[in-house]
Amino acid sequence: MKLVQITDLHVASEGEFTHGVDVRQNFLDIIQAVKSFAPEHLIITGDLAFDTANEEVYRWMKSHLDALGIPYSVIAGNHDTSSILAKVFQLEHHFADGDLYYKLQLGDRSLLLLETSMGTVSAAQQAWLTKELSAIDGPALVFMHHPPVVGGVAYMDTNYPLRNMGEVQAILHAHPHPVYIFCGHYHVEKMICSRNIVVHITPTTYFQMKWQQPVFELDNLKIALREIVLRDDGTVESTVVYYEGNKK
Numbered sequence: 001m002k003l004v005q006i007t008d009l010h011v012a013s014e015g016e017f018t019h020g021v022d023v024r025q026n027f028l029d030i031i032q033a034v035k036s037f038a039p040e041h042l043i044i045t046g047d048l049a050f051d052t053a054n055e056e057v058y059r060w061m062k063s064h065l066d067a068l069g070i071p072y073s074v075i076a077g078n079h080d081t082s083s084i085l086a087k088v089f090q091l092e093h094h095f096a097d098g099d100l101y102y103k104l105q106l107g108d109r110s111l112l113l114l115e116t117s118m119g120t121v122s123a124a125q126q127a128w129l130t131k132e133l134s135a136i137d138g139p140a141l142v143f144m145h146h147p148p149v150v151g152g153v154a155y156m157d158t159n160y161p162l163r164n165m166g167e168v169q170a171i172l173h174a175h176p177h178p179v180y181i182f183c184g185h186y187h188v189e190k191m192i193c194s195r196n197i198v199v200h201i202t203p204t205t206y207f208q209m210k211w212q213q214p215v216f217e218l219d220n221l222k223i224a225l226r227e228i229v230l231r232d233d234g235t236v237e238s239t240v241v242y243y244e245g246n247k248k
C-alpha cells in the first residue's frame with residue numbers, strides 16, 4: 001500500500017506577505033506531484049495555515065484537494081485551529097474537547113492520527129493512544145505534527161518542541177513492536193530512532209531550515225513530499241522527494 005505525506009503547507013491568503021515564497025503555488029504544485037504517485041491515501045500533517053487559521057484559506061485548499069480524486073486526511077499543526085479545520089474538512093465527528101484526532105483504517109492497517117496543535121498530547125489523547133496501540137498486534141503507524149522526540153534541530157528543540165514528549169514516548173516505547181511516526185513541524189528532513197520508535201520528520205512545502213545551529217537560518221526553498229510504502233510483512237519504507245519551490 002502506498003501513501004503520501006505532505007506537511008507544513010503554510011498557505012496564506014491572497015496578497016499576504018510570505019517572505020518571498022509563493023506558498024499557494026507551492027501547494028498547487030505539490031498536490032499535482034502527489035497525484036503522479038497515485039497513492040491510496042494522502043495524509044497532511046498540520047500547519048495548513050500560514051500563521052493563524054483562516055476558514056477561507058482552508059476552503060480554498062479543500063476545493064483543490066477534493067479535485068485531486070485521492071482520499072486524504074488532515075490533522076492540525078500549531079498554526080492551525082482544530083475546531084475550524086474540523087468544520088471545513090467535515091471532521092467534527094472526530095472533534096472533542098478541543099482535540100481533533102482519529103483512527104484511519106486502510107484495509108487491515110490502522111493509522112493513528114494525533115492532535116498536537118497546542119504543542120502537547122492531551123491526557124484524553126494519551127489514553128486513546130494507549131488503547132488503540134494495545135489493539136495493534138504488530139508495527140504501528142502514527143501521524144502527528146510535532147516530533148515526539150528531540151529532533152536534533154537546536155532552534156526548534158529549544159523553542160517549539162512537543163512539550164510533553166516524555167509522556168508520549170512512554171506510551172510509544174511500551175508498544176511491543178516498532179512504531180513508525182511521520183511528522184513535520186521542524187522544516188527539515190530527519191530520521192530519529194529511539195528504541196522501538198522510528199520518527200520520520202518530513203520537510204515542508206514552505207521552506208527548509210538549517211538544523212546545525214541554535215539560531216534560525218534558512219537553508220533552502222525546495223519543497224518536498226514523502227512517499228510511504230507499507231509492505232505486507234509490516235515493514236515500512238519511505239522516501240522524501242524534493243521539487244523546486246516558487247518565489248514571488
Ligand SMILES: [Fe+2]
Pocket residue numbers: 008047077078079145184185186
Ligand atoms: Fe509547526
